[in-house]
Amino acid sequence: MATQARAVQRTARQSPYKMRLVIDQIRGKSVNEALGLLQFSKKHAAHQIGKVLRSAVANAEQAARAAGTSLDVDTLV
Template identity: 50%
Template sequence: MKRQATAKLNNLRVAPRKVRLLVDLIRGMHVAEALMQLKFSKKHAATSVMKLLRSAVANAEHNADIDIDTLIVKEAYVDGGPILYRWMPRAFGRAGKIRKRTSHITIVLEGDEKTKKAAKEKKETKKETKKTKEKKGTEETA
């Protein structure tokens, strides 16, 4: 069964038009492929989008219980945030308006649910590590 996980970033101080170039690039890709695209991108917003994508992957793994290997960027979109207005002195005593735009980014990942078999294997490895730690502790004291 398909499951979804989301991550949002609000008020990023980069213009939405510039961030959309990156988001349009990764939409529909597998997560590993999208991370590689962002890693080698020269755009300033690439680091923020990469951080957000990693956050979405963590949300998928821990909150939505999704298998990481099957994750795909289902939706990715950028909305305009609040605009910060600044003023620039111009000729003849006038003032020119400067708009510093911000962005809201949303990423939705989709993937298959983790199988119960994989969850059991994970629990077994945890038990084994506990046992080995206990053995090491008794060997050190002896």
């Protein structure tokens, strides 16, 4: 079973539609690829999602000492 990590952003001042546009682009990608896509995206939501994704990676590394390159973006809600 793969290690799962969770990070939640509360009170996001962005519409769900605009966030979902960016999330759909990175769903299923590796963490490094997703962070690269977010870094060069012009959408404001990409910055917020990038912060949450980096937090989830840090949580996964802290919990299971997993390597950051072996993690995949599986579920984004």
